[in-house]
Amino acid sequence: MNQSSVLIVGSLAYDDLEMPTGTFENVVGGAATYASIAASLFCPVRLVGVIGEDFPNLVITDLEKRGVDAAGVERAKGKTFRWRGRYSKDLSTRETLDTQLNVFADFRPKIPEAFKSTPYVMLGNIHPALQLEVLAQVERPKLVVADTMNFWITGEPKLLGEVMKKVDLLVINDEEAREITGIHNLVKAANEIRKRGPKYLIVKRGEHGALYFDDAGAFFAPAYPLEEVVDPTGAGDSFAGGLMGYLTRVGSLDHPHMRRAIYFGCALGSFCVEGIGPRRLLDVTQGDLKKRMEQFMTLVETGGPVGIPS
Amino acid sequence: MNQSSVLIVGSLAYDDLEMPTGTFENVVGGAATYASIAASLFCPVRLVGVIGEDFPNLVITDLEKRGVDAAGVERAKGKTFRWRGRYSKDLSTRETLDTQLNVFADFRPKIPEAFKSTPYVMLGNIHPALQLEVLAQVERPKLVVADTMNFWITGEPKLLGEVMKKVDLLVINDEEAREITGIHNLVKAANEIRKRGPKYLIVKRGEHGALYFDDAGAFFAPAYPLEEVVDPTGAGDSFAGGLMGYLTRVGSLDHPHMRRAIYFGCALGSFCVEGIGPRRLLDVTQGDLKKRMEQFMTLVETGGPVGIPS
DSSP, X not given: OOOOOEEEEOOOEEEEEEETTEEEEEEEEOHHHHHHHHHTTTSOEEEEEEEOTTSOHHHHHHHHHTTEEEEEEEEOSSOOOEEEEEEOTTSSOEEEEEEEOGGGGGOOOOOOGGGTTOSEEEEOSSOHHHHHHHHHHSOOOSEEEEXXXXXXXXXXXXXXXXXXXXXXXXXXXXXXXXXXXXXOSHHHXXXXXXXXXXXXXXXXXXXXXXXXXXXXXXXXEOOOOOSOOOOOTTHHHHHHHHHHHHHHHHTOOSHHHHHHHHHHHHHHHHHHTTSSXXXXXXXXXXXXXXXXXXXXXXXXXXXXXXXXXX | OOOOOEXXXXXXXXXXXXXXXXXXXXXXXXXXXXXXXXXXXXXXXXXXXXXXXXXXXXXXXXXXXXXXXXXXXXXXXXXXXXXXXXXXXXXXXXXXXXXXXGGGGGOOOOOOGGGXXXXXXXXXXXXXXXXXXXXXXXXXXXXXXXXXXXXXHHHOHHHHHHHHHHOSEEXXXXXXXXXXXXXXXXXXXXXXXXXXXOSEEEEEOGGGOEEEEETTEEEEEOOOOOSOOOOOTTHHHHHHXXXXXXXXXXXXXXXXHHHHXXXXXXXXXXXXXXXXXXXXXXXXXXXXXXXXXXXXXXXXXXXXXXXXXO
16 A cells, blocks of 8 residues: 555745844744644655745745655745744744735645545644645645644634634644634533534643544644754644544554554654754654653653552 | 541631622631641541631531530631632632631640650641640650641741651652742652651642652642532642541551542542532532542553563
């Protein structure tokens, strides 16, 4: 059996990052970039997005070397999407200083013919109308995963509602889960979101790990605790990419695989934050991943059943 | 072999709780109260503390019925220690509105002769000078656990340093770990704290679970996710009591037992927050505990080894 691919649709960007350790400009970023790099550790990736004339060919070539098919990356006239943000001293919060949509303003995703039957589809955090356009073009995927953000939750609730009906797994953060539902308690908010469409839900909580909900109940995986966090940019996208990559690789959505996929997502997120932009993520080897997963498991292993002592 | 006991020294109190759902006054509280109730699900408890003339005999009788030996609870002239706090709407933060030390102001712990050889000792969050007085009275305990708070970290750093040298396991929250060390990163802060004395360290993170550190590395357990949190008061003390109760019951500090003890601590914390004050905690049966632990394990079980798929 041939290894399945994952289709990733979303942003490629330039980020300007004002960190406590200094300002880093023109850092290659974008949700689809991070997700593709992470997923490519597990399976072939098909990437759809848009870049401007200023985006280096070298980055695309690097992605291609990792097994990312960039045939769906359109080079448009103008500048690449750019985001500028400033992080708090402890890196726990950030504020957006500037967003320049540039070529992203007129982006309409065109899924190449050869990509349309990709079984695993990830819709990055783009306008819900564009997410629906992607879904209209693909053919009966096995799994559709989507991300979104506050901007669309408040600005396009109806369209987002349509997306949610067509999505198998929604991956959002805790604030977004609260904003979608108006419910503070995450267990209750998760139940409400799952009623609106997604069979599976992941609520990302940054350094506090991730909660997963399905018909069988809840599952929790912690963030991997690091001694040094350099740059949280892209951690959530790396999480989603690692998760999708793993699911695509194993070709199964059963309960244990979903759980393991979440751990792999957390592991990829932990690598991501170890360097500025995608720097560290790009260097991760299969050996690094194996070692991190082993250490991750020692963090959570209870060493046997946790029964009441007699 | 007779079942070992745990010695718990700390506060018994009246709490006035201003919750989003209403104000609840004269609620029986205190760290030692919560810890004793939790620990008594696992083993006999020996309690040392002070109450005023206003503290109901019925509460003491109830504790005694649970296997708590209250011979060390001194009834002093005056009023019981009282704390008044107000919780934020989402219960995630609280502010102290008033603290009346009352009989606690002159409290000097006197360990009854019959309690002095108790193998497991828990020093609640009291003045470090009093914690040292307790340690001077007990005979070579197998495990000494201590809690502390910001007030002593900033006010009595030297005495607290002395306590830390004599403690096996320190149980504090994340802000306290940062305050003791001046280090924001919890992994680094934990390493620094363990250099100052405690062989084992638990960093409580409230709804975000607990981190445990020993020579073998780090371990993480999440908080049990609840649909309804009623009152977080005493959750950390119930956690510590459940943890100590379990360790005392099994009579072992080996790595797997430590990890399971942390899960039992989290389970007791989760019961505690389900009712105002210790109300729910007092009703917890062995059956409730067994059921919660089973559900807790489904929350974290990966369903097999999490290896890289081939």
